[in-house]
Amino acid sequence: MSRPEGMSWWGWGTPDERPDLPASARRWLSDATGWRARATPRVRTITPPPPGFPDAVLRALTDGFGADRIALDDDARLRHAGGKSYLDLIRRRSGTARFPDAVLCPGAPDEVQRMLRFCAEEGIAVVPFGGGTSVVGGVEPEYGGFPLLVALDLARLDRLVDLDVESQTATLQAGLRTPAAEKLLATEGFTLGHAPQSAEFATIGGYAATRSAGQASTGFGRFDDLVVGLRVETPGGTLDLGRAPRSAAGPDLRQLMLGSEGAFGVITEATLRIRKIPEVQRYEAYSFPSFADGLAAIRTLVQDRVAPDVVRLSDVDETRANLALAGTGLPARTYLRARGHSAGCIAIFGWEGRQGVTEIRRQLAMQAIRPQHGIRLGTGPGEAWRRDRFAAPYLRDLLLDVGLLVETVETATSWSRLPALHEAVRGALADSLHRPLIMSHVSHAYPAGASLYVTVLADRDDADPIGQWERAKAAASKAIVAAGGTITHHHGVGRDHREFMTDEVGELGVAALRAVKQALDPAGILNPGKLLP
């Protein structure tokens, strides 16, 4: 995980990257969805309109913070024109986007606070910006009634502030991207070990603001579990939270700022649990006769406290798709049948830690897997998953190039409601799209339930690509709510889920959140139009 800072404004990869789909995969996609490959334009030139700053405001900004803290050029504004959802990319590919008037680049937490106070006084909307990888419209430049808007890019907050070897915690600044944070920790023999699919570009602050879940969250906790302390800047002052790992001193305000998506304040530093770089990392694949068998195995593993650190179970359709796209050279059914399951599901289980402990934990897990008819497929497919685990967003660029709709929907619920939720989401997507390919997996397991992540591919409607997905997304979200799932397990609320927040926490819950926002951001400048309906 050590990519250069090369993300393009129109997609995930760079223009040089042109991976290709194997012909067999193209054929399979075409057979499944009716799609026919066609070239669609990748990049259109977009020229932002001139920034709307009155001279006096611009001068005050420059005088107050220095010219090197403000970027007004087209390139900077383009790169802060929003996140990386399917709709974001479709809009940019079709030449439309909204832009911030400027990009502010503070160099320290107290400068963040001064900038927020300036913007509150001047009535300038502020979109806090980390890696820019939101897929829910979390960093869209929504003006919210303000005449001006700036993106507050935290990239210069890139320090390791403190490393407490004894307590195994590190205080990291919010603008650090994961590879840079890992590099700082590795010199001391530690790792954060938080790796969502966006990890190459996503930042510490973004993880905290959106309650990120990483690929090893089942074993080591979601990002919110790793947070011991938070420093948050608001127009009215600093919140410095976390005097102990856990406390009974009233409500946990860290948990109020985690997931606040830049609407309550700007997270500038986080004190996080870290761990020693593991001696062993072992990833294996297992095959189960059915999705239900795989779910039962994972449920037993977490409830008996013997779960692997990485847990990822694909349903029948995702298993087939993965095998087809990976190009095993064998049709999926044949591959699975050869291993004893005619319509099986593949799971990836991973263990990390000290040599001896890891092997014992693996043995304990196997005892729980066997009664569910799990068959070990070995480390080959496990290592393949590990190698390719950040590849999907790059592949998305390619699929967009050739005319496909590709987007994801994710949720979580209790174990008892999970099968019905799975069927409900699949049903809603199948009913609202033409011949979609719908693939699901469970990748985060808890004693009481699990996440569900659904990828959908379909022939893109070139006449109305945005309406096509908006209808499908609305149907899927309604199905999730009706089936008792949460509206998002790890992507966040942003703009795309805000209207469902009332379903999630009720009108009174929304009122409580609004009250907090009013107390911390009375001018309402912070990330307008996100999080709250």
Add this chain to the structure above:
Amino acid sequence: MSRPEGMSWWGWGTPDERPDLPASARRWLSDATGWRARATPRVRTITPPPPGFPDAVLRALTDGFGADRIALDDDARLRHAGGKSYLDLIRRRSGTARFPDAVLCPGAPDEVQRMLRFCAEEGIAVVPFGGGTSVVGGVEPEYGGFPLLVALDLARLDRLVDLDVESQTATLQAGLRTPAAEKLLATEGFTLGHAPQSAEFATIGGYAATRSAGQASTGFGRFDDLVVGLRVETPGGTLDLGRAPRSAAGPDLRQLMLGSEGAFGVITEATLRIRKIPEVQRYEAYSFPSFADGLAAIRTLVQDRVAPDVVRLSDVDETRANLALAGTGLPARTYLRARGHSAGCIAIFGWEGRQGVTEIRRQLAMQAIRPQHGIRLGTGPGEAWRRDRFAAPYLRDLLLDVGLLVETVETATSWSRLPALHEAVRGALADSLHRPLIMSHVSHAYPAGASLYVTVLADRDDADPIGQWERAKAAASKAIVAAGGTITHHHGVGRDHREFMTDEVGELGVAALRAVKQALDPAGILNPGKLLP
């Protein structure tokens, strides 16, 4: 854990219970503190003044909810006159107490809501009341400027609403005391397994409202970790929180209601993680050469993810006191020396779960304990701890009877700050009391830090017992804040810690909490004078 509902209003036990201190323990206490045993009155008759209800209000209450929902008799009002802190008991023993005007006893969550609306309209303060075991003034009848006050006793909310065997969760009503809740779960083969020292009397709602930590919290999580869902009634409606074990749908509002101590709403139901009744429960004692060695062992255990479920390490002074009070027949030093440690510390480690898994987990833990020179003392002292683990509050009644000051202070911080915090609290108590006996233990361990629980015994100043402790408590609290600890790890804020909330979360944090209270309880009737400074 199956005591009758026999808690007295003046102490923890009942008048019939008169345990005695062995003569050797009396001698040891006397030598250590200069205290001389003397009989002090246990119970004085207190007659509450007549309830202050205007006839019209009382009639409206009776008409609206039924006569069986309101108790006005002296006995009921006495039993709701506050909690069970040292100062509470001293005040009651000296014949002073404040009383609610009446006790309301709702039978269902929606009745709670109607009662809250009635009280908001009439301007009646409401103190939600569960087991009444608060030791921080959390259920004191503080009128907060209102002319009338009722205790809202949740005892009739005693149902198991739902048991989800597959998801291993149970929805329990707030008024259930732990033994009753465990009995309901045991018929299905499950346990909640949450056992703080107050467990015989404490309720589900009280645990949630105060972020309780139980004796097996290191292994199975604090009460707040067990909460999957919450139902909270407020004057303005119901909060129904928790659609999945974890979510990225904004701030976690469950974590805002956990620890809200009845000031934001009344928790009426909680959906909790439960587990199968363990096949094995094994408790063992270990001896370490020093407190530092013991801390290092526990730190390694949690950071390497091989911690026992119960972890409890006494410092040198508590180890000596436990051995003296337990009456081993041997002076403490001799006992420890016989086992290789001349001034050692004893730890209790406990494991619970399936037979095979438990033994393997124990072996893994031993590997981490050995390098810290831990010596196994066997299951004898472990079982003795388990047998006596709810005894301390009964013993307190006895110690009060014979003229002792006995109270506790608790906090938590990071591993790196823990030794200095330990010294700071001991120093503050030693400086502010005459020859106190100060005994500490760590009983809740996290990867990043641990709790610290300090018990203090001293000769009571019969002329000014309240001032004596208030000065010592203030000194200890200031020392905790200065040393970077949280103001409370598991007792809660209540009235006694409210002035320290600004130290804990800052002025802005307090402002955020006030904003939430204003949104959910605009009339301000809910538990006035608690939680917020």
